[in-house]
Amino acid sequence: MRYEIVIAGTGGQGVILAGTIIGTAAAVHQGLRATQVSSYGPEARGGHVYTEVVISDQEIDYPRAMRPDVLVAMSNWAYEEFARSVKEGGIIIYDPDLVSPGEAPEGVRLLPVRATQVAEEEVGLRLSANMVMLGVLTAICDVLEEGPMREAIRDRVRRSLEQNLRAFELGLELGAKLRSSR
Amino acid sequence: MRYEIVIAGTGGQGVILAGTIIGTAAAVHQGLRATQVSSYGPEARGGHVYTEVVISDQEIDYPRAMRPDVLVAMSNWAYEEFARSVKEGGIIIYDPDLVSPGEAPEGVRLLPVRATQVAEEEVGLRLSANMVMLGVLTAICDVLEEGPMREAIRDRVRRSLEQNLRAFELGLELGAKLRSSR
Numbered sequence: 152m153r154y155e156i157v158i159a160g161t162g163g164q165g166v167i168l169a170g171t172i173i174g175t176a177a178a179v180h181q182g183l184r185a186t187q188v189s190s191y192g193p194e195a196r197g198g199h200v201y202t203e204v205v206i207s208d209q210e211i212d213y214p215r216a217m218r219p220d221v222l223v224a225m226s227n228w229a230y231e232e233f234a235r236s237v238k239e240g241g242i243i244i245y246d247p248d249l250v251s252p253g254e255a256p257e258g259v260r261l262l263p264v265r266a267t268q269v270a271e272e273e274v275g276l277r278l279s280a281n282m283v284m285l286g287v288l289t290a291i292c293d294v295l296e297e298g299p300m301r302e303a304i305r306d307r308v309r310r311s312l313e314q315n316l317r318a319f320e321l322g323l324e325l326g327a328k329l330r331s332s333r
Numbered sequence: 334m335r336y337e338i339v340i341a342g343t344g345g346q347g348v349i350l351a352g353t354i355i356g357t358a359a360a361v362h363q364g365l366r367a368t369q370v371s372s373y374g375p376e377a378r379g380g381h382v383y384t385e386v387v388i389s390d391q392e393i394d395y396p397r398a399m400r401p402d403v404l405v406a407m408s409n410w411a412y413e414e415f416a417r418s419v420k421e422g423g424i425i426i427y428d429p430d431l432v433s434p435g436e437a438p439e440g441v442r443l444l445p446v447r448a449t450q451v452a453e454e455e456v457g458l459r460l461s462a463n464m465v466m467l468g469v470l471t472a473i474c475d476v477l478e479e480g481p482m483r484e485a486i487r488d489r490v491r492r493s494l495e496q497n498l499r500a501f502e503l504g505l506e507l508g509a510k511l512r513s514s515r
Contacts, residue, residue, distance in 0.1 A: 162360070177373070178380075184375060185373040187371045187373070188369070189370075191356045191361070191366065191369070192360060214371075215396075
């Protein structure tokens with residue numbers, strides 16, 4: 152089993168934290184292995200940021216995502232940079248308020264999720280859009296489990312924990328709806 | 334400018350968090366670029382964990398550490414796995430209560446730092462050994478700056494912030510002494 156997730160966007164969106172939460176959930180709370188490759192731009196200037204997480208039940212020789220199963224795109228750059236790498240049968244989750252996706256790559260499903268709007272209007276914390284995306288991911292990716300993800304959020308989130316957990320729950324609900332509408 | 338740091342040890346020592354703090358300090362608070370490659374073992378079982386951080390003032394093509402400038406070894410496995418890769422002129426910082434180093438690689442300086450003991454006896458929080466090591470790193474690596482590192486600790490540390498900051502300060506003092514005794 153090898154499962155690859157890429158999350159990409161802009162500095163300040165919590166992209167790397169989202170990847171760290173997935174890695175922590177998988178390794179600490181599910182007993183799997185995980186690798187994470189992150190690039191920190193000069194975030195203060197709104198630079199490009201990405202994180203690649205690979206999850207496996209065995210040792211991971213190559214830590215980078217080669218053909219992601221899922222891409223979460225939180226900026227146009229993120230979509231343009233990574234959409235083509237998503238594997239056939241894979242999924243691209245994007246925030247339509249931030250991304251104008253081109254045509255979907257062959258055999259890849261596009262799922263729009265208004266994560267930023269939900270974070271702002273339903274949670275009151277725009278910065279929790281990453282947690283909405285984590286909820287959607289958890290609902291959609293079989294390898295991710297709700298309980299371990301909640302534990303990892305508690306382990307890693309530094310501020311506004313209750314709001315971030317609420318955003319995660321809203322994401323789970325959105326993801327469950329998207330999943331059932333396949 | 335390209336500066337490579339590897340921190341390695343055992344699950345639960347906060348190895349990956351330490352790398353994230355360095356990446357955050359460099360990118361968010363110093364306007365540099367950074368990449369981080371982490372491997373999460375099944376941490377609950379005390380698995381092997383490492384994180385590689387590359388810092389540059391330019392875009393980083395290859396995110397992995399090839400010839401680390403500095404290795405922080407917090408387990409025997411960490412030393413055995415990474416010591417040989419440290420570049421000539423580089424430094425290996427290790428906790429002598431956790432690591433029995435073999436002979437130093439050619440041209441590499443070995444610096445023992447009782448981080449775990451300091452964390453336990455002077456801070457009262459064994460888990461802050463990683464922050465002691467961050468303080469030593471900051472004192473020793475020209476690319477890392479005190480203020481940005483403190484900010485990044487405030488950004489990223491989830492629990493016992495004051496104790497972790499205290500551990501960082503103790504590490505800074507230890508590092509300054511080691512540095513002046515070169």
